[in-house]
Amino acid sequence: MRKFKWQAKNEFGQKQKGELEAKTLSQARIQLREQGFRQVQAKEIKPITFFGLGGVKKEQKPKRRDTNQRAKRQELTRRVRKKEEKKSALSGDITWGPFGDIPFKDLLVFTKKLATMIRSGLPLVDALTLTEGQSKANMKRVAGEVLADVNLGLSLSDSMKKQTRHFDNIYRNMVEAGELSGNLDTFLDRLVSMMEREKEIKSGIKSALFYPVTLIVITVGISIFMLTNVVPIFQDLFENLGGELPALTQSLVDMSEWLLGGGLFKLFAGIVAFFVGNSLLTKAFPPFARMKARLILKLPLFGDIVMKAAIARMALLMANLFAAGVNIVDTLGVAANSAGNLMYQEAMLRVKEQITGGAPLSVLLEEEPVFPLELSQLIRVGEETGNVEEMLESIAKYYQEEFDSVVNGLSTVIEPLMIVFVGAVVGGLIFAMYLPIFSAGDLVKG
Numbered sequence: 414m415r416k417f418k419w420q421a422k423n424e425f426g427q428k429q430k431g432e433l434e435a436k437t438l439s440q441a442r443i444q445l446r447e448q449g450f451r452q453v454q455a456k457e458i459k460p461i462t463f464f465g466l467g468g469v470k471k472e473q474k475p476k477r478r479d480t481n482q483r484a485k486r487q488e489l490t491r492r493v494r495k496k497e498e499k500k501s502a503l504s505g506d507i508t509w510g511p512f513g514d515i516p517f518k519d520l521l522v523f524t525k526k527l528a529t530m531i532r533s534g535l536p537l538v539d540a541l542t543l544t545e546g547q548s549k550a551n552m553k554r555v556a557g558e559v560l561a562d563v564n565l566g567l568s569l570s571d572s573m574k575k576q577t578r579h580f581d582n583i584y585r586n587m588v589e590a591g592e593l594s595g596n597l598d599t600f601l602d603r604l605v606s607m608m609e610r611e612k613e614i615k616s617g618i619k620s621a622l623f624y625p626v627t628l629i630v631i632t633v634g635i636s637i638f639m640l641t642n643v644v645p646i647f648q649d650l651f652e653n654l655g656g657e658l659p660a661l662t663q664s665l666v667d668m669s670e671w672l673l674g675g676g677l678f679k680l681f682a683g684i685v686a687f688f689v690g691n692s693l694l695t696k697a698f699p700p701f702a703r704m705k706a707r708l709i710l711k712l713p714l715f716g717d718i719v720m721k722a723a724i725a726r727m728a729l730l731m732a733n734l735f736a737a738g739v740n741i742v743d744t745l746g747v748a749a750n751s752a753g754n755l756m757y758q759e760a761m762l763r764v765k766e767q768i769t770g771g772a773p774l775s776v777l778l779e780e781e782p783v784f785p786l787e788l789s790q791l792i793r794v795g796e797e798t799g800n801v802e803e804m805l806e807s808i809a810k811y812y813q814e815e816f817d818s819v820v821n822g823l824s825t826v827i828e829p830l831m832i833v834f835v836g837a838v839v840g841g842l843i844f845a846m847y848l849p850i851f852s853a854g855d856l857v858k859g
Contacts, residue, residue, distance in 0.1 A: 416458045417441045421450035422595065432458065443534035515579045519552040521608050528601035537597075538563060555579050568592055582747060583607075583730060590737030603733050610729055610813060614722045617820045621718060624824065628831045632838050637672065639842050644669040647846045661845045706755035710783070714823050721816040723757045724788060729809035735802045741768060756783050774801075 417438065420430040429450070435441035441455045523544060530540035541563060545556035555576055562572035570589035573580040580588075584604060591600030648666055651658055658666065672680070694701040710716040727748040734744040742765060749761035760781040767777050775793035778784050788808065795804025 417455045418458050419445055419455040421445055421454065423450060438536075440534070515551045515555060517608075517612065519548065519550070520579070521605065521612065523548055523552055523556065524601055524605050524608065528598050528605060531601065532598035537569060541569075551579075569597070583734070583751075586737050586739055586747075587733060590739075593738070600737065603736065607729055607733050610809070611726065613813070614726060614816065617816060618718065618722060621715075621820045621823050625827055625831050628835055632835050635839060636842060637677070639846075640665070640669045640672050641677065644846065645673070651849055659845075659848050662848050665842070665845045702755050703759075709754065710756060714819065714826070718816065718819050718823065719754055720783075720785075721812045721819060723752050723754050724784070725809050725812035725816055726751055726753065727757070727761065728805045728812065732802050732805035732809060735805065741774070760784065 414434045414436060416432060416434050418430070418432050419441065420428065423429055433441060433444065435444060438455060438457065445455070526544045526547060527540055530543060531537065535543075538560070541556065541560040545553060545560055548556050559569070559572045559576065562575060563569060568589075570585055570592055573585050573588060577585075587600045587604045588597070591597035644665055648669065651662070651666070657663075691705075695705065696702075709719055730751055731744050731748050734747060735741075739747075745761055745765035745768060749758045749765065752758040752761060760783050764774070764777045764781065768774065773793070773796055775789045775796055778792060779786065779789035791804055791808055792801065795801040798804075
């Protein structure tokens with residue numbers, strides 16, 4: 414057993430110090446954390462000897478490399494890995510420039526592993542080293558750079574501030590709060606929970622839109638194929654029959670001729686121009702972006718999904734930032750940027766400007782018509798009981814459940830409607846092509 418000298422803060426924030434015995438430094442830190450201490454600092458007590466005499470003879474253990482040697486070794490490893498990444502880039506693995514973003518899934522897995530290792534008592538440098546070794550592609554590269562900065566003496570949050578492209582303001586604030594409070598693992602767990610809920614919201618929206626969008630694309634593709642390949646065959650048959658075609662069939666023939674005469678290119682050019690124009694107008698013309706955001710919220714079912722997703726996202730984010738000790742003005746600013754809809758973003762920014770006047774948050778939210786009344790009422794309860802953070806977490810959970818319910822209901826309703834829509838379009842095309850044949854006796858001359 415080795416003896417360690419420690420210094421930490423108890424649950425009341427008071428500094429305490431003492432000595433304890435443990436096999437390793439990691440075990441000493443774990444023992445102190447289990448006793449409820451935070452911001453633990455421990456150092457091994459080495460026996461004093463004079464010219465090799467006196468003191469207790471220590472067990473023969475392999476000598477540990479000092480911090481500088483470890484930093485040099487890891488810096489050398491990082492340089493070697495950078496060379497390997499450059500070689501892999503030549504073979505098709507792009508890990509630099511605008512293509513070097515970290516996938517959301519990789520960042521989530523990295524955060525989970527780091528939280529688990531720190532919770533188990535592993536030192537930060539060792540945890541980062543193991544996590545970097547288990548990461549891949551851009552996440553491995555960024556983790557290596559963060560590890561190198563930590564080895565040079567920077568804190569984890571300061572190291573991540575040099576990687577603003579990959580770690581956003583929310584991520585860095587949560588890590589910094591964990592370091593200052595001595596509960597880095599707890600705040601990383603909060604961060605993981607928030608990221609997982611964000612992933613669930615995005616997946617829910619995608620799943621709600623995937624089915625109808627896919628069927629619409631398939632229907633349009635089938636229609637174009639029939640108009641450009643099948644209708645011309647029937648057109649030759651119609652000409653042999655002579656006479657005047659029914660209005661429905663004639664419109665189908667005219668549409669086929671238009672597509673084959675260059676209309677197909679015009680159609681695709683129009684679709685591309687629509688999406689490009691929509692994107693440019695949204696960015697450069699605020700009234701258009703505001704009108705589009707308001708229209709989205711008024712759509713049946715889809716508007717409800719956007720509303721519940723926005724409130725669940727902002728409430729969870731605000732709860733975590735309050736727990737991290739971020740002031741309310743900055744919290745509201747970050748929440749506004751995460752809203753996902755311009756109407757909610759502008760409403761939250763107005764609340765941010767007025768909160769400095771001393772008005773309660775619940776009153777300011779109640780004055781904004783885009784927020785449901787129940788939101789301000791629940792926050793008022795949190796303000797009166799002094800548990801705003803817990804209330805925001807409850808609000809986020811409630812709207813997350815409501816969001817899931819609406820998405821499931823939408824999928825149930827929209828599937829049969831889309832099947833009817835596809836059947837009606839394809840059936841209408843077939844009916845229009847065979848209609849002249851049904852009345853062939855009226856078309857044949859003489």
